Amino acid sequence: MASSTCVQHDQESSVAARRDLLDRHGYLFGQKLAASMSPLLHEVVYRELGLRWEQMRLDSTDMDLFLRLMHHPKFYGASVTMPHKVSIIPHLDQLTEECRDVGACNTIFLRADEHGNRVFCGANTDVIGVRESFVQNVSSPAAVYENRPALVIGSGGAARSAVYALRKFLQATDIYLVNRDAGEVEAVVAECTARGYGDRLVHVATVEQALALRGPGAIVACVPDFVPSTDAERLARRIAEAMLQKAHKGAVLEMCYNPSPYTALGALAEAEGWQVILGTEAMIWQGIEQDKYWTGRAASELPVKEVKTVIAAKLAQVSKL
Known part of the structure; x- marks a missing residue:
């Protein structure tokens, strides 16, 4: 003590x-x-x-x-x-x-x-980070992710923010949920439903189910960057791969950026032809939203370009390490 x-x-x-x-x-x-x-x-x-x-x-x-x-x-x-x-x-x-x-x-x-x-x-402001990552980086939302299913990988707080942003701002239809723990997915569905935005959430539990579904346009990955080691983790990765291999190629926001934003899942997505948005984009836009609250300035009055330059330089150091 x-x-x-x-x-x-x-x-x-x-x-x-x-x-x-x-x-x-x-x-x-x-x-x-x-x-x-x-x-x-x-x-x-x-x-x-x-x-x-x-x-x-x-x-x-x-x-x-x-x-x-x-x-x-x-x-x-x-x-x-x-x-x-x-x-x-x-x-x-x-x-x-x-x-x-x-x-x-x-x-x-x-x-x-x-x-x-x-x-x-x-x-x-995490929900704004997810929203702006897509809005600021995808040139044709109508062709890429609007009025299409979306996919969220994970079941923590970031996943809940992703579901909210996809439903509220990004015009997702069905939202597929993939996670190693079915009980955690059930908790996400229950909480989102209780708060009014849990309709059309679909737990994708098998590769066969994934293969039968319409391909997503937006994917938000909310899990750490690690090599799957358990049967449940390997199954979740195979389901994600099945989604990435579909004919429609959209955009993936890889929320993980610590210790590096260049993840194995991001590399898989890029190899399959998807646009990969680094997690630092979500970090930047949620931070800019915070400074709007704190300083009383509009986003147009904040030094977004300078922030992006400094964060890019930091990322360059990380990638070299």
Whole structure:
């Protein structure tokens, strides 16, 4: 207990020393944050806008600590990542429609009530990241993915955001779900249905079923980049391959970009003739959406080109490594 208290005290002291040098500060709150490009993205935005702001990493499971830090007068908001995207919601005053419908929050921003008091608001910009990855990179949506089935691989929070974006913004018809665990797929279907966007979700459980279905136009892969090792993992990969081999070739958003956005599944898709969109695209567009909330600027006023240049340079370093 004493060791935990000392770590918490040291973390608070470090945060306090840095925030005193800034006009405003925010946080990236979660775990395993060392490789995250989120602080870099926002650093570029604030530098280009001439703001003395910073997003600081808070690698912690201590919700009480974060809730105290949120009340600092210079706090502007936060990115929230695993394992806090769901557990943060009861501590917020208001939720955007996307946040409420997906049931997960990745963005905290501030508003004022009629008395000038702070209102802590939650948003889900992951759905915007998925939407803009396709909108900004596919030249002919009507020919590629609109009014066609879509496919989501995985069953976590990112998969739920993908289902929402495909249904709400990208005009998907049926949405196929592929995952190694049938129970997790059932949970996704149940949750999406309860929140009003679970119609026409199809669990694709066999290769034979995949072969009989109409090919998807948009695929969102929401699983880590690993070699399938169990029977269930190998089956899920074969089902995904059956979808990639269909005559219609669309666009694949590979959400995984850590430690590298160049994944085995992305390589398979590219070899089959699909357009592959790197996961860093979703990261960029969800981050730009966050800065719209935090700075009050429109996307057209934010340095998207400069962000893309810096992230591309970072990716070049990763690919060399």
